[in-house]
Amino acid sequence: MIPSGFPYLEKLIGRQLAAFPGHRSFLEKRFSPAGRVDFTFDEEIAEKVIQIAGKNLDRICEDYRRLSGIVLDEELHFRRTGRYRLSTFAQADEQVYSNADLMSCYMNGLLASQLWWSNHTEVLQFFRDDFIGHNPNGFSHLEIGPGHGLFLYFAAASPRCKTVEAWDISDASLEHTRQALAAMHLGRDVSLKKVNVFDAPREQFTSIAFSEVLEHLENPRDALRILRGLLAEGGRIFLNAPVNSPAPDHLYLFETPEHLLDMIVDAGFAVESSRLAPCTGATLKRARKLKLTISVAAIARKG
Amino acid sequence: MEDDLEKMTEIIRDLFDEYAGPVTCALSAGDVEQWDSLANVQLVVLMEQSFGIRFSTNEVGEFKTLGELLDIVKAKRAAQ
Numbered sequence: 001m002i003p004s005g006f007p008y009l010e011k012l013i014g015r016q017l018a019a020f021p022g023h024r025s026f027l028e029k030r031f032s033p034a035g036r037v038d039f040t041f042d043e044e045i046a047e048k049v050i051q052i053a054g055k056n057l058d059r060i061c062e063d064y065r066r067l068s069g070i071v072l073d074e075e076l077h078f079r080r081t082g083r084y085r086l087s088t089f090a091q092a093d094e095q096v097y098s099n100a101d102l103m104s105c106y107m108n109g110l111l112a113s114q115l116w117w118s119n120h121t122e123v124l125q126f127f128r129d130d131f132i133g134h135n136p137n138g139f140s141h142l143e144i145g146p147g148h149g150l151f152l153y154f155a156a157a158s159p160r161c162k163t164v165e166a167w168d169i170s171d172a173s174l175e176h177t178r179q180a181l182a183a184m185h186l187g188r189d190v191s192l193k194k195v196n197v198f199d200a201p202r203e204q205f206t207s208i209a210f211s212e213v214l215e216h217l218e219n220p221r222d223a224l225r226i227l228r229g230l231l232a233e234g235g236r237i238f239l240n241a242p243v244n245s246p247a248p249d250h251l252y253l254f255e256t257p258e259h260l261l262d263m264i265v266d267a268g269f270a271v272e273s274s275r276l277a278p279c280t281g282a283t284l285k286r287a288r289k290l291k292l293t294i295s296v297a298a299i300a301r302k303g
Numbered sequence: 304m305e306d307d308l309e310k311m312t313e314i315i316r317d318l319f320d321e322y323a324g325p326v327t328c329a330l331s332a333g334d335v336e337q338w339d340s341l342a343n344v345q346l347v348v349l350m351e352q353s354f355g356i357r358f359s360t361n362e363v364g365e366f367k368t369l370g371e372l373l374d375i376v377k378a379k380r381a382a383q
Contacts (some may be wrong), residue, residue, distance in 0.1 A: 025332075026339055068340070075341055076363060079348035281339060286320065291343065 001031050006039045008046035012057075012115065019061035023068070023116075029281040030118055041125050045115045048150060050158035052111060052180045060108045066117065067109025070248055078246035084253050085246070089218055090248040097170075106248065109119060111148045119277035119295035123240050126275040127209070128154040131238045131299050135207050138162045142205040142230065144197050146214040147173065149180030151238075155209065156181070156190050164188075165205075197226055206235035211297075214241040214260070215250045224267035231302060236272070239264055240297040256288070257296045269300035307354070307373050314349045315369075318342060328370030340364075350376065358382075 002009055017024055031039070053060045060069040077085050086092050088169070096102060114120045115261060137139075137160045146152040146166040156164040168174045174192045181190055195201070214220040220241075231237050243254040249270055255258045257276050278287035287294050312326040317365065319337045324330075332338040338346075348357050356379045366372045 029336070029339070072340060072344060073360070075344045076360070079345055080351070121304075125307065149350065279341070281337065286337075292341070 001028055006043040006046070008050055009039055009043050009115075012046045016061045016064065016112065016116070019058060020065035020068070023065070026280065027116065029059040029060060030116060033278075042115060042121060042292040045121060045150070048153065048184055049111055049115055051183045051185070051252065052148065053250065054183055055188075060112050063105040063108035064112035066105050067113070070106075070109075071246070074246035074248060078244070081104075081176060086249065087218070087251055089121055089251065092216070092251060096249040102248070103172075103186050107147065107173075114148065116148055116280075118280045119242070119293065122277040123211070123275060123295045124154075126277075126297050127151055127211070127238055127240075130275075131209075131236065131271060131284055132158050132161075132207075135160060135236060139235075140205045140232075141165070141205040141209070142167070143209040144168070144227075145173075145210070146177045146192075149177045149184070149218045151209050152177065152190065153181060153184050155207065156186055156188055161207075163191075164167055165191040165193065167193050167197065167200075169196050176286045184191060196285055197223060200226055200230060204230060204232040204235070208235070208237040211238065211240040212242070212284075214239070215245065215247075215252050215254065220252050221263060221267060224264065224269070228268050228302060235301070237269065237300050238297065239269075239300065240295060242292045244291045245293040245297060253298070255291070257294055260296045261298060262300055264300055265303065268303050269298075270303035272299045272301055273291065307376060308369075309353065310353050311350075311369055311373065314346065314353060317348055318349065318365055326369070328368060330369045347372075354380075356380065 001013060009183055011025060033250065050057060074085060086095065114124060140163045141155045141161055143152045143166045147166055152166050155161055166177060171194060174194060178192055202290050208227060210227060214223065217223055227237060240255060240258055243257055243260065261271060261274060275297045276284055278284045279293040283293050315326050319335050321337055322335045324334065332343065344363060347363050351357055354376050356376060362375055366375065
């Protein structure tokens with residue numbers, strides 16, 4: 001499936017296939033595009049996933065298998081109705097967020113998906129190279145909803161990053177992120193705070209990451225307005241959300257990449273660059289035609 | 304059955320635009336690179352819309368070939 005020289009990737013693929021043999025053809029498609037030989041970034045992510053998983057690697061792989069089944073159920077509902085199953089935060093809280101077992105499975109599965117779903121990996125690389133890689137010396141970084149910690153790690157690991165902070169509404173999520181950063185041997189302090197973005201303190205940052213959060217909100221426009229206030233003049237923000245991506249707690253349906261990009265502009269941002277990453281195995285043209293998942297990432301400034 | 308296979312051919316060509324091979328009752332996911340588990344869901348929902356039936360969640364993942372899928376359609380029609 002992959003050439004030799006990528007031991008972490010090889011190990012992770014092997015463990016994933018042991019837990020989920022039926023995923024072989026998907027992973028072959030993921031890692032075998034014609035002529036592809038460079039898996040350097042994938043190898044780096046595989047190493048991070050293995051570090052974060054620690055002794056729980058098999059659990060992570062099993063939870064990814066479970067998550068895949070859950071996503072297929074959501075996909076069936078979405079294809080039949082054209083809508084996500086849930087539409088309010090109260091529903092998501094009752095059916096997903098308050099279910100500790102489901103949440104643990106979900107978080108673990110999403111960690112593995114950073115590597116198995118090519119759109120996730122592509123956006124992560126876009127974040128590291130085009131966003132963090134082009135931030136100026138001394139940037140102050142904020143991430144809201146840091147989750148598995150990979151985006152936060154790349155920001156904090158930049159030698160140009162002066163301060164780094166992350167907010168979440170859940171103590172459990174913050175602890176999850178703290179453990180992930182420690183497992184990746186980050187080696188610097190990161191301020192993890194329990195803050196609801198809708199009650200954000202009057203602070204400003206020159207670099208903000210808001211990845212895979214907008215689709216979890218009832219009204220993402222409100223969040224974008226607040227984010228604009230948190231962004232210092234001249235600062236840059238990284239926004240990322242999927243279109244047509246049914247999941248247990250996705251509330252807001254972005255139907256096209258332009259739906260999201262236009263909303264970002266309407267909120268007072270000027271998009272500096274964007275990346276449209278279709279789901280594994282699909283071209284952008286086919287993803288648009290069949291309304292498949294496309295991750296839409298934008299780097300923006302105040303307009 | 305021939306009419307059904309004609310309808311299926313249209314769906315398969317639309318969904319799997321890189322597949323140019325024959326569409327027969329023996330066609331399976333292994334023959335079509337674009338036919339993964341997500342595409343499987345899309346296929347059965349397009350069939351539901353085209354044939355006016357509803358698959359159970361179990362049936363979505365049970366079939367191995369197009370022929371088996373069309374057998375389910377036939378059985379559901381007979382039961383209607």
